Amino acid sequence: MTAVIIDGRAVARRMQSEIRTGAEAAASALGRRPGLGVLLVGDDPASAMYVRMKRRACERVGIHSVASILPASASQAEVEAAVRAFNESADIDGILVQLPLPATIDEAAVLSEIGLPKDVDGIHPVNLGFLGMRGREPTFTPATPTGVMRLIAESGMDPAGKEAVVIGRSNIVGLPIALMLTNADATVTRCHSRTVDLPTVTRRADIVVAAVGQPEMVKADWLKPGAVVIDVGSNSVPDPDSEKGYRYVGDVDFAGARHVAGWLTKVPGGVGPMTITMLLANTLKAAQA
Numbered sequence: 001m002t003a004v005i006i007d008g009r010a011v012a013r014r015m016q017s018e019i020r021t022g023a024e025a026a027a028s029a030l031g032r033r034p035g036l037g038v039l040l041v042g043d044d045p046a047s048a049m050y051v052r053m054k055r056r057a058c059e060r061v062g063i064h065s066v067a068s069i070l071p072a073s074a075s076q077a078e079v080e081a082a083v084r085a086f087n088e089s090a091d092i093d094g095i096l097v098q099l100p101l102p103a104t105i106d107e108a109a110v111l112s113e114i115g116l117p118k119d120v121d122g123i124h125p126v127n128l129g130f131l132g133m134r135g136r137e138p139t140f141t142p143a144t145p146t147g148v149m150r151l152i153a154e155s156g157m158d159p160a161g162k163e164a165v166v167i168g169r170s171n172i173v174g175l176p177i178a179l180m181l182t183n184a185d186a187t188v189t190r191c192h193s194r195t196v197d198l199p200t201v202t203r204r205a206d207i208v209v210a211a212v213g214q215p216e217m218v219k220a221d222w223l224k225p226g227a228v229v230i231d232v233g234s235n236s237v238p239d240p241d242s243e244k245g246y247r248y249v250g251d252v253d254f255a256g257a258r259h260v261a262g263w264l265t266k267v268p269g270g271v272g273p274m275t276i277t278m279l280l281a282n283t284l285k286a287a288q289a
């Protein structure tokens with residue numbers, strides 16, 4: 001079997017073209033472009049790169065983006081005040097706090113400051129809580145997990161009644177993916193670093209989502225033939241053949257998995273482009289609300 005590659009870049013391009021049209025219509029209706037406020041604290045190069053990518057994507061689709069950049073030495077009060085300034089700004093429809101925040105900052109307290117109507121990354125504890133409650137709807141769902149669900153939909157497999165395994169249980173990735181799969185009526189097993197005999201667990205899954213941060217950990221013989229495999233991992237590994245000296249690989253051994261999985265995402269070019277796209281989609285939705 002050779003897996004069908006789910007092309008996140010192509011799905012993202014299609015969606016961004018629709019978002020651009022929606023953003024133009026919203027700009028005419030509002031008399032201003034939809035706005036995203038991005039908060040970056042500290043000088044982590046990866047975080048700075050993610051923020052630049054998000055700002056460029058905003059430009060592409062006609063969303064106005066404003067960055068608030070604070071030094072790593074910023075106090076808790078200064079970081080929370082930056083979030084509140086976005087809450088109060090009439091030009092800002094959505095707020096993104098780039099994580100991780102410096103260790104000196106109480107992240108939960110900062111995220112709790114985001115006004116729910118502007119929580120376009122679905123990261124406020126109330127929105128995450130609503131995601132896990134029956135009969136409650138979050139105002140927004142987190143960008144990466146929403147992108148993962150969209151890529152699963154691309155495979156044509158309906159998660160209802162299927163066995164799904166999510167490897168990783170972080171608040172921003174693994175946890176919401178597991179909740180969203182449960183809400184889509186899959187039977188979900190959540191795995192983590194203390195899971196015993198992970199390959200046996202993943203082998204029974206119709207859907208595997210790997211969100212671990214371990215390069216190429218999930219091997220071909222961990223997979224059920226025909227499974228939908230979504231690789232969230234983004235790991236830089238040394239590569240002397242590349243100009244930069246490194247390249248990005250996922251949490252799944254792509255070369256092996258493509259001979260067993262039914263559908264598979266690539267890294268790069270899978271979940272990454274969807275994460276940004278879902279953030280743009282949520283920002284437009286916030287502007288239209």
Ligand code: NDP
Nearest residue numbers: 144168169170173192193211212213232233234271272275
């Ligand atoms: P975290 O480090 O917060 O969480 C990693 C999770 O993996 C934890 O739950 C941990 O378990 C689990 N884990 C670690 N090692 C193992 C192991 N050997 N076996 C089983 N489980 C293990 O990472 P994130 O959730 O933030 O990110 C996960 C990956 O996704 C990273 O590669 C990150 O770069 C990528 N990512 C990609 C995005 C994209 O847009 N493409 C967006 C966000 C993240 P435990 O809880 O027990 O410690």
